[in-house]
Amino acid sequence: xxxxxxxxxxxxxxxxxxxxxxxxxxxxxxxxxxxxxxxxxxxxxxxxxxxxxxxxxxxxxxxxxxxxxxxxxxxxxxxxxxxxxxxxxxxxxxxxxxxxxxxxxxxxxxxxxxxxxxxxxxxxxxxxxxxxxxxxxxxxxxxxxxxxxxxxxxxxxxxxxxxxxxxxxxxxxxxxxxxxxxxxxxxxxxxxxxxxxxxxxxxxxxxxxxxxxxxxxxxxxxxxxxxxxxxxxxxxxxxxxxxxxxxxxxxxxxxxxxxxxxxxxxxxxxxxxxxxxxxxxx
Numbered sequence: 515x516x517x518x519x520x521x522x523x524x525x526x527x528x529x530x531x532x533x534x535x536x537x538x539x540x541x542x543x544x545x546x547x548x549x550x551x552x553x554x555x556x557x558x559x560x561x562x563x564x565x566x567x568x569x570x571x572x573x574x575x576x577x578x579x580x581x582x583x584x585x586x587x588x589x590x591x592x593x594x595x596x597x598x599x600x601x602x603x604x605x606x607x608x609x610x611x612x613x614x615x616x617x618x619x620x621x622x623x624x625x626x627x628x629x630x631x632x633x634x635x636x637x638x639x640x641x642x643x644x645x646x647x648x649x650x651x652x653x654x655x656x657x658x659x660x661x662x663x664x665x666x667x668x669x670x671x672x673x674x675x676x677x678x679x680x681x682x683x684x685x686x687x688x689x690x691x692x693x694x695x696x697x698x699x700x701x702x703x704x705x706x707x708x709x710x711x712x713x714x715x716x717x718x719x720x721x722x723x724x725x726x727x728x729x730x731x732x733x734x735x736x737x738x739x740x741x742x743x744x745x746x747x748x749x750x751x752x753x754x755x756x757x758x759x760x761x762x763x764x765x766x767x768x769x770x771x772x773x774x775x776x777x778x779x780x781x782x783x784x785x786x787x788x789x790x791x792x793x794x795x796x
Contacts, residue, residue, distance in 0.1 A: 527553070528565055535569035536674070538576050538714025543569060564590045564599035571606035576714030583610035584619075591623065601630050605642055609682070612649040620650055638675065641666030645679045648686070656686055677706035681719050693726040704730050711777055745779040748772055753792040 527550050534543040547566055554562030567590035574583035587610055590603030604627045611620030624646050631639035641663045648659035660683035667676040684699030700723040707716035720730040741749065744765075751761045758772045765772070785791050 528562070531565060531569045535573040535576075537711055538573065538717070540573060540577070540714075543573055560593045561598060564593045564603065568599045568603040568606065571603055571610065573714065575606055575609055576712065576718060578613075578718055580610045580613035583607075584614050584616060588619075591626070601627065605646060608646045609649055617650060624650060637666045638670050638672050641670070641679070642675055645675070645682065649682060660686060673706060674710060674712070677703050677710070677712070678715070680706070681715065681722070684719075685722055688722060688726055697723065697726045697728050700726065701728070701730075708781060709778060711781065740782055741779055742775075745775045745782070748775045749779045749783075749791060749795060752776055752788055753795045755788075 527546070531543065531546055531550060534546060547570065550562065551566055553559075554566065567586045571583045571587035571590065574580070574586065583606055587603045587607035591600045591607060593600060604623045607623045608620045608627065611617060611623065624643075627646060628643055631643040644659050644666060645663035648656045648663060651659055660679065663679040664676065664683065667679055670676070680699045681703035684696045684703060687693075687696035687699060700719055704716060704719035704723055707719055723730050747765065748761055751764065756764070758769045758776070761772045762769045780786065780791065783791065783794050785794055
């Protein structure tokens with residue numbers, strides 16, 4: 515609404531960049547980055563440049579392209595005076611640095627990150643800091659930090675970082691030859707990322723999980739009974755031809771909530787269109 519009133523399309527652009535990165539949609543992010551970067555440079559908008567580089571780093575960490583993730587995160591943290599997205603980029607830089615043989619740069623980024631997280635003191639901030647410290651830790655010192663990260667993030671609503679903590683802990687356990695323990699963490703990560711629609715991180719989790727000897731369970735029609743009551747009701751209304759706005763009006767929820775639950779139902783039922791959904795529910 516604010517963007518329409520002011521003629522400013524920047525807010526939606528930020529959202530599109532971040533959403534594409536979290537979903538792991540490389541083609542979509544690549545298409546968005548060029549025009550967004552040109553616009554941000556024309557405006558002298560350092561915040562936007564940091565956001566673009568953070569989104570690129572996030573995408574590449576999900577894809578396991580750690581050199582590319584490091585380069586983008588380093589650019590994001592280099593922008594003078596930017597204190598919002600550069601903090602998120604520091605998190606990506608630490609993971610990418612640890613995975614690409616740049617531990618010293620990771621340690622520098624952790625020192626900067628901890629200034630923000632210690633000042634904040636929230637469970638999310640301290641959980642992300644613990645995960646970052648775990649990535650840099652050597653030997654047995656890493657495990658209690660991974661566990662601390664999960665324990666701090668578990669009660670929060672920021673499930674994306676909880677999923678990432680399960681993933682990196684599972685990766686560490688597998689490399690410690692503790693395959694059974696690793697499966698529990700990687701399975702939790704895979705299921706969360708799949709529910710969120712974070713395709714790149716879900717695939718990274720799946721590959722790690724299969725390396726432990728377990729095959730990730732594919733969503734099929736056998737999972738019909740796994741729909742929540744709200745997902746089932748929204749799916750039924752969508753299958754009957756109602757639009758998201760019409761469903762929202764009938765259920766007294768927002769269209770974005772309808773879209774969120776419908777996406778989850780699509781993944782659980784392994785469908786990609788409303789026509790397929792209708793056929794599945796017949």
